[in-house]
Amino acid sequence: MTFKTTILPSNHSFPIEADETILDAGLKHGYTLPYSCRNGACGACKGKVLQGSVDHGKSQAHALTDAEKAQGMTLFCCAKPLSDITIECHEVSTVKDIQVKTMPCRVEKMEKVTDDVMVLKLRLPANERLQFLAGQYIDILLKDQKPRSFSLANAPHDDELLELHVRNIAGGAFTTHVFNEMKERDILRIKGPLGTFFLREDSDKPIIFVASGTGFAPVKAIIEHALHIGVKRPMHFYWGVRKQADLYMLDKIKEWEALGIKSTPVVSDEPWSGRSGFVHQAVMEDFSDLSGYDVYACGAPVVVEAAFREFTTQRGLPNESFFSDAFTFAPKI
Known part of the structure; x- marks a missing residue:
């Protein structure tokens, strides 16, 4: 069954299936709501349901209390609609709307796609997601060295793994490490998202x-x-x-x-x-x-x-x- 979600104050609206979370449906239709872990643990996506009713789903008690539920609050990453709904939420549209985070990650996969380009796929901890705008980058934090910056090659809707394309630069300490020493399951520390290179969706120009x-x-x-x-x-x-x-x-x-x-x-x-x-x-x-x-x-x-x-x-x-x-x-x- 399909319902309608309306976001205030923007008055944007999008269809939502009964088995979809509000966050997933919003992302699918191009509306970016604040989020972080995407599994009901952190509360970053908490917002108010002004009209209609929802199933709060797998939200964890410390992230959404019974008192907050009684006040109409829910976690958009967990809540599914039981009717047409109107929610109150500040949509993410610019980099200033997104929290920059420092966190560990694990090298999940390494694929050498040319003689000097390695595609790295990084997995974040189970309760973490990195919210970002397509085109932004992250810093790899190295002990006693300057951070190394790499653009994210995956789009925000496909964020289970973070994808980096690393070129082997002559004399580059980190890139030499990637090609000669790094192994899958290695642990890195990252900071992001960073940068202002992202699609300006309010333009209609080719x-x-x-x-x-x-x-x-x-x-x-x-x-x-x-x-x-x-x-x-x-x-x-x-x-x-x-x-x-x-x-x-x-x-x-x-x-x-x-x-x-x-x-x-x-x-x-x-x-x-x-x-x-x-x-x-x-x-x-x-x-x-x-x-x-x-x-x-x-x-x-x-x-x-x-x-x-x-x-x-x-x-x-x-x-x-x-x-x-x-x-x-x-x-x-």
């Missing part, structure tokens, strides 16, 4: 994504989030790499293409059958006017800086329509 190398990771997260919430804006993804073998996860790109997202891989350092040269120049060749677009650029600083400079000065892109995350690398110390 989107151009420009990624170099493992800048693919946060773009992957943003595209998967956009598809999940049903964004209809035209999207074109440009991916610049040095050699063809660097184009990992091409099967994922083919899935996106089948759903209407255009993609243009660009190879700079070897001949091949596709587009060659620098990735930002490929965009310049394809678009004479970017004044009506949003551009999301991520990867090597030289690529991000060249894209910003040339798109704004030569193609009319407004400064405020350029969103970026430039990867810098910490030297081995």
Whole structure:
């Protein structure tokens, strides 16, 4: 049976099945409510039911007391509807709405997808979830060293494991450790989410994504989030790499293409059958006017800086329509 959930004060509404939690249904329809553990233990998703009734589900007594239930409070990660409901909740729309947390995690899976790129999947403790916006990053906290920052490659709706794409950088202490010493089940400490590289959902402009190398990771997260919430804006993804073998996860790109997202891989350092040269120049060749677009650029600083400079000065892109995350690398110390 399907009910209707209305959120105040935004007046957003979405359908919810009788067997869905309020949080899961909200996330499915693109409305991000505050949450943390997602299993009734922490109380971060606590909110008020103004109209209608719910089954409080598996909420734990210390996170939701009987007195709070009597006042109309519930945990959105556990509560399921028994009727149409109206809830009071502040929706998460910007980074300031999300708590930055420090926590341990376990290396669940390691997959070497190219000679110098490792996909890490990290599992958080059983009672923890990391709430984040697609495109944000986390810091790996290392003893007596500077934090190492890596973008999250998974979208928020798919948060059972955190996915990182790690390039093996010459002289990089952490990346050398990842490729030569790290093992599955190793424990790391992380801090996040961080950063302001995320999809601006209030815009209706078509989107151009420009990624170099493992800048693919946060773009992957943003595209998967956009598809999940049903964004209809035209999207074109440009991916610049040095050699063809660097184009990992091409099967994922083919899935996106089948759903209407255009993609243009660009190879700079070897001949091949596709587009060659620098990735930002490929965009310049394809678009004479970017004044009506949003551009999301991520990867090597030289690529991000060249894209910003040339798109704004030569193609009319407004400064405020350029969103970026430039990867810098910490030297081995």
